[in-house]
Amino acid sequence: MRQYPIERYRNIGFIAHIDAGKTTVSERVLFYTGVSHKIGEVHEGQAIMDWMVEERERGITITSAATTCFWLPTYLKKEEGEMEPEERKSKEYQINVIDTPGHIDFTVEVQRSLRILDGAVVIFDGVSGVEPQSETVWRQADKFHVPRLCFVNKIDRTGADFKKDVESIKTKLTPNVVVLQMPLGQEENFQGVIDLLSLKAYLFEGEHGENIKEVEIPLELKDEAISLHQQTIEKIVEQDEALTEKYLEGNIPDLNELKKVLRKSVIDFKLVPVLCGSALKNKGVQLLLDAIVDYLPSPIDLPPAKGENPKTGKEEIREPKDNAPFSALVFKVASDPYVGELSYFRVYSGTLKKGSYVLNPTNNTKERIGRLLRMHSNERIEIDEVFAGGIAATLGLKDTKTGDTLCDENAPILLEKITFPEPVISISVEPNTKEDQEKLALSLQKLAKEDPTFKVKTDEETQQTIISGMGELHLEIILDRLRREFGVNINSGRPQVAYRETISLSSEAEGKYIRQSGGRGQYGHVFLRVEPKKRGEGFEFVDEIKGGAIPKEFIPAVKKGVIEARDKGIIAGFPLTDIKVTLYDGTFHEVDSSDFAFKIAGSIALSEAVKKAKPVLLEPIMKTEVRCPEEFLGDVIGDLSSRRARIEETKSILNIKVIDAYVPLSEMFGYATVLRSLTQGRGTFTMEFDHYQEVPQSVAQQIIEGKK
Secondary structure: OOOOOHHHEEEEEEEEOOOOOHHHHHHHHHHHOOOOOOOOOHHHOOOOOOOOHHHHHHOOOOOOEEEEEEEOOHHHHOOHHHOOHHHHHHHOEEEEEEEOOOOHHHHHHHHHHHHHOOEEEEEEEOOOEOOHHHHHHHHHHHHOOOOEEEEEEOOOOOOOOHHHHHHHHHHHOOOOEEEOEEEEOOHHHOOEEEEOOOOEEEEEEOOOOOEEEEEOOOHHHHHHHHHHHHHHHHHHHOOOHHHHHHHHOOOOOOHHHHHHHHHHHHHOOOOEEEEEOEOOOOEOHHHHHHHHHHHOOOHHHOOOEEEEOOOOOOEEEEOOOOOOOOEEEEEEEEEEOOOEEEEEEEEEEOOEEOOOEEEEOOOOEEEEOOOEEEEEOOEEEEEOEEOOOOEEEEEOOOOOOOOOEEEOOOOOOEEOOOOOOOOOEEEEEEEOOHHHHHHHHHHHHHHHHHOOOOEEEEOOOOOOEEEEEOOHHHHHHHHHHHHHOOOOOEEEOOOEEOOEEEEOOOEEEEEEEEEOOOOOOEEEEEEEEEEEOOOOOOEEEEEOOOOOOOOHHHHHHHHHHHHHHHHHOOOOOOOEOOEEEEEEEEEOOOOOEOHHHHHHHHHHHHHHHHHHOOEEEEEEEEEEEEEEEHHHHHHHHHHHHHOOOEEEEEEEEOOEEEEEEEEEHHHOOOHHHHHHHHOOOOOEEEEEEEEEEEOOHHHHHHHHHHHO
């Protein structure tokens, strides 16, 4: 039987810029909910949620870690001593938490986690406020329609300014914020928080801040608290007509009414609550857990999951009910050195028992669910079944990868897939010995299945293995894992940029492949039109054949030939993108036409058409933020300009200068070392892929010559 009703489930994730304190918040959540009895610190390399060796060494999160915990809201804790275990269970909430990475190279982890979460907590650094990656994760949460609340962390740090942080959230992310707390003191005087709904102050005492003490608001903060309390209530009341009328008549709504309206507004994306605290100093995390329970949605508060019937193509809907047909989305595949391949999935409807069979409609295969596991970071608890709204993992799915649907074979549904960005950087890898060669192929296959932004291919000219990813750090971690986890001895080449090719004009061309060699010959003849598309729109193939000029069965072969020629490129061997290819005419031979002939004809026609359409090279442009002390600003800007940077703006945070710029990725290799030497080790930078842009002619020539 289900232990917790679905309305008491919360599937939430912590998302933020790198170093805002996500993992530290997660560690406190595990401690206060009783999952761990000791707090693991990131800076000591002991964090439970950062379980990979590489994560502990570097003090960063690389993979999203999932865990389940149970929370009794603090406002019920007073009665906890008098509660029977069953009564406690009826008031507790099951929270499935996913701690995600902040580094842009691992953006895939954030994306796939947000796809299956019901709510998110966006964490901000109390000194820096909204940072570049905060904006990226916010946009990703918008894309997946995830309701969220904000937690301004590190209020105890020198330079922390809660008001300024709230202002930066309002101007850069959303004007719809509602401030629920204010800090009791700031920087080294930070003691606790003031709740602006109930107008009560809370201190966190005991070795780990586990004892919450309610106190009166200090006199010097009372006026400010009352003024903010007024603003908060007005903001909530505005969202409900009946409450607005009541309020205008002079009646102050009670706390439960306000919470109810606020909860609905958060779920409907009308308001975003803001809380504050310091996870490292153990202040404010329990009240954050209360807010997660009070304001973030349960699976039944959100619209039902939508998908399509793989047989009929019609839309299907799955209600989050235990008795509905089973449907789930696999959001992560991980190789575990002890138990093999783990597939994490989120159940949208129905119930799944271990030992049962499910259908993977993505590739029309059946899979057996041998074992079901509830995950706690990298530890596993065996369970017998999982219900609607749950998150679990299973072992040994042979044909299932990230983004695949699992469902009841009698009620097939294909849930919306997760789309991932294309890699922008590549390096070549080669094994040291024959034995390593076999190991390398298997290990790369496992890693590519785990991470959809990691790609492996063989260069046809040099026969080298080329691996591609989202950035230098991404590939560094992959190489590290190959050596440590998989025990492969390898050498790697220098990083290469993933350039693309496209066209500037429309053109048409004919492709003919005719061979007579005695007996049956080969005959394929096509006419193609190519047209440029807008940046980022990708590749499209359109079939406009009328009156059977080419029989239907040969059209897939033409498309295959076009795709092969597209992947090899025309100018310098880089894949073609942002191009529409239309097959509009051709001829065939009753006896000699074949798939092979039409495939070659398609390749020839595309190459000819592209050559006439003024092909150009494109390069990845990175949105870059550089921070440095004021005295080094001139040197840093001068260096960026020499890297073909387009500088957008320069602003100040305390005595640090922040430069926002767009820079070609090819100019940024080894930038970390240069920046350190320019700024006496005090400069930092972050960058993320933004768009592809045409390469200047002089640079394009060098790339083409280097490639050829």
